[in-house]
Amino acid sequence: MKHALVVDDSAVIRKVACRIMEGLALRTSEAEDGEQALMACRREMPDVILLDWNMPVMDGHEFLRALRKMPGGKSPKVVFCTTENDVACIARAMHAGADEYVMKPFDRETMTAKLQEVGMI
Amino acid sequence: MITAADFDFLRGFLKDRSGLDLGPEKRYLARSRLRPLCEDAGLRSLGDLIGKLRAGEDGGLADAVVVAMATHETMFFRDRLPFEAMRDSILPGLLARRAASRRLRIWSAAASTGQEAYSVAIILHEMRARLDGWRVELLGTDISPAAIARARDGTYSAFEVQRGLPVRYLLEHFTKEGSDWRIAEHLRSAVTFGPLNLLQDFGRLGTFDLILCRNLAIYLDPPTKSALFARLASALARDGALCLGASETVLGYTGAFVPDPDHRGFFVHGPEGTERPTRSAHMGTAG
Numbered sequence: 001m002k003h004a005l006v007v008d009d010s011a012v013i014r015k016v017a018c019r020i021m022e023g024l025a026l027r028t029s030e031a032e033d034g035e036q037a038l039m040a041c042r043r044e045m046p047d048v049i050l051l052d053w054n055m056p057v058m059d060g061h062e063f064l065r066a067l068r069k070m071p072g073g074k075s076p077k078v079v080f081c082t083t084e085n086d087v088a089c090i091a092r093a094m095h096a097g098a099d100e101y102v103m104k105p106f107d108r109e110t111m112t113a114k115l116q117e118v119g120m121i
Numbered sequence: 122m123i124t125a126a127d128f129d130f131l132r133g134f135l136k137d138r139s140g141l142d143l144g145p146e147k148r149y150l151a152r153s154r155l156r157p158l159c160e161d162a163g164l165r166s167l168g169d170l171i172g173k174l175r176a177g178e179d180g181g182l183a184d185a186v187v188v189a190m191a192t193h194e195t196m197f198f199r200d201r202l203p204f205e206a207m208r209d210s211i212l213p214g215l216l217a218r219r220a221a222s223r224r225l226r227i228w229s230a231a232a233s234t235g236q237e238a239y240s241v242a243i244i245l246h247e248m249r250a251r252l253d254g255w256r257v258e259l260l261g262t263d264i265s266p267a268a269i270a271r272a273r274d275g276t277y278s279a280f281e282v283q284r285g286l287p288v289r290y291l292l293e294h295f296t297k298e299g300s301d302w303r304i305a306e307h308l309r310s311a312v313t314f315g316p317l318n319l320l321q322d323f324g325r326l327g328t329f330d331l332i333l334c335r336n337l338a339i340y341l342d343p344p345t346k347s348a349l350f351a352r353l354a355s356a357l358a359r360d361g362a363l364c365l366g367a368s369e370t371v372l373g374y375t376g377a378f379v380p381d382p383d384h385r386g387f388f389v390h391g392p393e394g395t396e397r398p399t400r401s402a403h404m405g406t407a408g
Contacts, residue, residue: 085279087297090288101288103279109196113285116201 001027002120005046007037007063008081009055013104017050017081020111024121034058038066045072048120051098053082053089061096068097077118081106123151127171131186134174139187139264140320140345154189158182188265192340195233196284198240199335200367206384207331208244211362215330216251218360223255228329230319230353231337232261235272235312236285239304241333242311243290260326262317272314275304319349323356330358336366343374350375354390363388 004026006017018028029046031037033055040046049067053060060080067073080093081102090101100114115121123131128148135141143150155167162182164170173182198204219225229238238261245257263269282291282302295302317323319337332353338346354377357363363378364387365371371378371388378388 085297085300087292091292094288094292101283101291103283105280106283107280110280110284113196113198113201114283117287 001025002047003027003029003044004120005029005031005037005040005049005076007031007034007049007055007060008052009033010052013052013081017111020108021050021115023108024112024115026115026120034060034063034066037063038070041067041070041073041076045070046076048077048079048115048118050079050081050102053080053084053093061093064093064096064098077120079114079118123148123155123167123171127168130171130175131190134183135187135190136342136345138183138320139191139318140341140349141187141190142340142342142345143190151190155186158185158189188267191264192336193233193265193268194336195236197236197282197286197290199237199285200386201285203335203364203367203384203386204240204244206387207241207364208247211331211364211384211387212244212248215361216248219330224257225252225255225331226258226327226329227260227331228326228333228356229259229261229312230317230332230334232263232269232272232314233265234268234277234281235261235275235314236277236281237261237333237335238272238312238314239275239308240285242308243294245311246294246308257311259312260329261312261314262319262323263314264316264318266316269314269316272312273309275309276301277304278302319352320345323352326356328358328361329356330361331364332357332361333364335364336369338369338374339366347374351377354378357390359390361389 004021006014006028008014009032014030018030021028029040031040035058051060064078077099079100079102080098081104083104085103093101099118102110102114128151131151132143135143155170159167159170174186215225227241232238238259242259261272278301282295294305294308334353338349341349350371353363362381367386376391379391381387381389
């Protein structure tokens with residue numbers, strides 16, 4: 001079973017995303033910010049990370065840069081999931097090493113398609 | 122609130138007008154989908170609306186009811202696999218078979234707001250080097266004039282645009298306009314959209330190499346479904362392909378098509394002489 005790490009400072013978003021992903025036969029874990037996410041990745045590198053952009057302590061971009069420098073940190077697929085929806089923001093995320101991009105709000109179909117796109121389901 | 126008698130009338134009306142098979146358990150759907158129409162038309166209740174339909178007072182109301190009750194759910198690259206099959210096998214096969222005529226005709230028959238037709242347009246755009254010098258026609262039709270207008274405009278909300286659309290396509294083929302996203306002119310100009318009720322004659326459209334009629338037949342009653350498949354068969358080139366929705370099949374409704382053994386969701390002409398539907402087809406009084 002593939003492992004998804006959901007990184008978002010909103011408990012509601014984490015809950016909704018986890019529920020959708022578990023319905024797609026993924027195992028999930030959660031982190032509230034980039035720092036917590038890095039610790040989680042040190043313990044167990046996930047297969048896919050759903051990553052918020054704006055978070056306290058360490059934002060999504062800082063986390064992504066740190067992740068990609070970690071041993072094994074190039075392997076997880078990273079799907080940004082954010083309210084930032086300008087072309088420049090999306091391009092910046094992709095340039096930084098994200099694999100896909102979800103604009104909030106999202107639904108099950110959107111999430112399913114994005115996870116298919118990165119080969120997780 | 123809609124009375125049982127009014128709901129029964131509505132079911133018959135929809136079946137005649139569009140072939141839509143509204144199950145007896147869908148009374149709630151009539152309430153939720155027709156209430157906005159009542160408000161727009163200045164009517165006090167669903168009973169008043171049904172009363173106008175019974176009296177034959179039209180003024181566009183009948184068409185509006187059909188459109189309101191139809192399901193317009195759609196997304197880019199819906200179900201993914203059929204589009205991969207198109208890109209990797211179906212379209213390359215058609216290109217090989219049409220090498221002499223260098224002409225390709227594709228029809229998205231229940232196009233809704235255009236996402237399906239534009240998904241095909243994106244695939245064709247990626248194949249453009251192989252299509253140089255070809256005449257490619259991509260047609261999108263839908264029963265709803267409002268849906269067709271939106272399809273022509275090609276503007277989608279952030280929510281709509283990312284449903285099924287990989288982000289690389291969003292960056293490549295869309296521009297942001299306010300909070301919405303508009304599909305690029307090179308794709309808009311690749312598709313011709315027009316309103317069409319599939320219960321009406323579509324022989325004038327000619328013959329197509331690939332027809333997508335996805336997630337429409339599931340809403341039709343069996344005789345209407347059989348009749349539609351028979352008519353789609355007559356609009357499909359002998360070596361063409363029909364693509365249906367993931368939960369749809371022709372089996373039990375027509376002998377004109379058989380499943381394509383190599384491509385799930387695709388159907389090809391059955392053996393010669395089996396075009397007759399296996400169930401009797403009655404088109405009703407299509408409007």
